[in-house]
Amino acid sequence: MPAAPPRPIRPLQPSARFSTSTFVRDAGAVAVSEPEDDILDEPKTLPASVQSPFLDPTIIPPEPIKAFRELYDQYRDSNRPEDHEKTIAAYESLTEDPDLLAQLQPIDFMMAMNSCRDRYRVIPRMRRMLDTAIASGHGNIPELYHIILKAYVRLSDFSSCRNLLRLMLRRGIKYNTATYHVMLDLCKHRKNLGEAVQILEQMRRDQVEVTSITYLIMITICARVKNAALALEYFNEMPLLNIEHDVTHYNALLNAYAHSRDLAGASKVMRMMEEDGVPKDEYTYTAMVKALWNSGRKEDAEALVKGLYEARTPPNAQILAANAIEPMEILIRCNKYKVKLSQHDFNMMIIHTLKKNKFSNVPKLIEEMKKHGHGPNNLTFTAMIDADIKMGKYEEARDVFQAMKRANIQPDVIVYSAMISGALSQSTIQESLALLRAMIDDGLLPNLHTFNSLLSSSVGEIGIDGFKTIRETMASLGVRPDQRSFNSFMSAYALGGNLDEMLRSFDDMRRCKVKPDALTYSILISGFLQNGDLRYAMEWYYKMMEGGFKPAVFVLNNLMAALHGSGQGQQVLVMWHEINRMGLRKDEQSFEIVLEACEKYGLDEARPQIEEELKTFLATRFLVEQHSKRAD
Template identity: 25%
Template sequence: MTENGVFPDQQTYSILFDALCKAGRAEEANVLFTSLSKKGVKASNVMYNSLIHGECEIGHVDKAQALLERMASEGCFPDTYTYNSLIGGLCKERKLEEAIQLLHEMPEKGVEPDTNTFNVLINEMFKKGEADLAKKTLGQMVSSGYSWDSYTFTIIIGFCFNEGRLEDIDNIMDEMKSKSIIPDLVTYNSLIHGYGKMGLLDKSFSILKNMIDAACKPDHLTFAILLDCLYRNSNASESFDSSQTWKQIGIDTVHELLQQMTKRGCIPCNSTYYILISAFCRCGRLDEAQILLGCMRETGLSPNDKIYASLIHCCINLKKHEEALNLLSVMNDFGYLPDLRLYQHLLSGLCDEGQFEKVKSMVLDLLERDYNVDEVIWKILIDGILKIGHHEMCADFFSKMEEKHCRISPPTYSLLIRKINCSQDGLQRQLKSQG
């Protein structure tokens, strides 16, 4: 510029200082600033604000305070932005008392605080465990005519999560709605993080759905929070409660979540897929669950027994028993020993469809495998086939068991007698003959 006879003016330097400070180069901006008088350029409020904010951002609060003291000597006067930068910087350094002193100084200098001023202070008060002071300041904020904004509510929500006061969260959200304050990205992320941290994954995904419905686009932090929640709760698929909310979570959103994981070097593992697949299965979305199963296999991961069990239970609930049997066969081929309750669920479904030959074949197969005979009796016959009224089939099984020398223990036998005391006389005689 100077080579062409063009010399930077006050506005040019203001833009330059702002750019340097935003890039974390406040020190360079400060060096240039000290040479302004030699260049015949007068300092301005905009320059001071950029420098003070920049120094605070890199933790040089002392230098920022020195700039504040110097302003008046150059005919510049601090405004709300100046004080907010300093108060924010002091709070980052955990110097709450000094930040509060600046708040009290503002009216003396003819400067009015704004909602942001109070938000920064209240947030730090809660962080330092000064809940009573924070609540008092919130009250003063309202009595002084300052309205709460979405960030104010977000701060309060964060405090409630930290205190475990989940019952208050819905009330806070209702109050936001009554004041026509729309939750923003920060609010939604705070809610997702809070519920996820407490193991309430279904609630976290419920908030994600609300967020998308409200046209608030999730950012990289949203997905990072969800990933963290998934890893925190990698063994707790029960956190998903099959609510209506999860039924509406799109497969595209889940794909985005998995892509974000990979981009961040957090390669999805069996636990990740188990949580997602079981969540889809719990609300009957078998197609989406199978899509994820395919994605999982493409990455070289082998589904574990829990994933197969989730898919099989879903097939049974949807009365897709052939698919359930195929998955059970695959599960057995991989050497997994399915839980007896899974067999109970499948056998009950097959009985409902009148596929009694398959039922007989499966029960007899169970008796020859590594299961405890008493457990098979209890979970499959007593709690399964007997409960749905197929007494003759049970009599047939007892005959086969006698042939195979499968003897049940006296306690289980006694329990069986009590359970079927209202059943057919023929079945009672069959049991007594085996006693």
């Protein structure tokens, strides 16, 4: 606890009264952050040999169940996927025997579900295990749901996480502290401090226990959004509730000041740790080095790192990275001073290497990772696939994706979305659709961005049936189309000549309370023009104008051409004057259409002025072209 008395605590005023039902309503956008250690508490189910509220020790298990628990204890910390598959196979053999299934306790289902973590097709496996647990009479235990919720968070499937939270409410399962921690972790990933504050207030109203982990997550969220002042208030609030600080809370507060570029605040936290007798760890020094760098004190940061070497406590990879040391140099220094490198350290170095486009160093880092007893995990593969896609190397990304599955590691939403986008730009729409189906089969929910990427394909590539399939898939998964989605649907139907479906999509758009934009009306106008219906095209043009939207010149050109073709020369002039009134920039086609109309329909009075405008247009274009050539 700080030596100085805590600051007065400002009451936290949420913008609106929070309820769990409103929290799980919308998925929202997700901000991808740098990797960090998971700070959520795991269910107290591991190992099976210790006392647990999910195990009744008075019940003597039959030998097969006892053997399953021993197998789990043997492999629970293994890095080898095949070891966990043995545990899962043992569980499945138990469920095939009705007598043994009836004797399984909640901890057995939790052990089986935890054995699936990060394995390929983890979600379908866990969901089947949850269904079996529910059928066995254990469906009211929130901790069973928490394991799946955390899997969704790890896989960046935040929409499915919210859907499962909704399901818990519908089943009457009361949220406990760990449930709220998952909700707060979603806020952490989305950098949504306002919602996190509301969740904390809801915990207090519902008299759900607030723990040191609750405050650690809150302070971490404050750090993410650079709100050091509120982070300090939460830190000071803890002793008032008899919640003790530990080094993680000091480090989180220090990080908040580092992200806020507040070196004075960061230095104050360091002094507080000394006064309170809290030993500093590698995360403390990492945050302090960041604070110095962010404040432009590069020399002081280097001096701090040098001091650690002199004190014979060589800095780890995270501290060196914060001091802007290159990944390969970090590897050399850590090996020289025998500093232990974790899988997280290697992933950090690989990500930084990829960002620097030093791809040739990645195999070396992976080889070193294996020498240190670690293998590539989800984060490793995700970073490599993302880098390949951004560099336009889809074939290489596909190879890494296949290697990921062969390694029995589940691709997450980020990987699938990247692969779908890559296939769209460098392969085929059919491969993108196959990836979408695989993603859904893996139990992951594609987000709106993924669907819109698919819908951006041309009708010739995907076909009308393909668009219908995507639309039906979105509906079945509960993904609501947005403005971009509806415009894609209408454009596809317009190009296919299916005007009834085009109008039905527009009606659906209004029913979903999605506002049309200028492109929406342009699609409707173009759809009717392409099918020779000038009257309806003009009706939608007037509706567009009534809605306050300004059409693009190509829309007006198409309308003028249609009016010209239907013998309405005077209306062509009216449309020409509309272009002038709206201050739109005409193109060569605009002049060509209106001058042809003047000649055909004897509009001699208007012709001289239009020809003068054409001369000005051509002269201006010539000057612009000459200027561009000189600039080149």
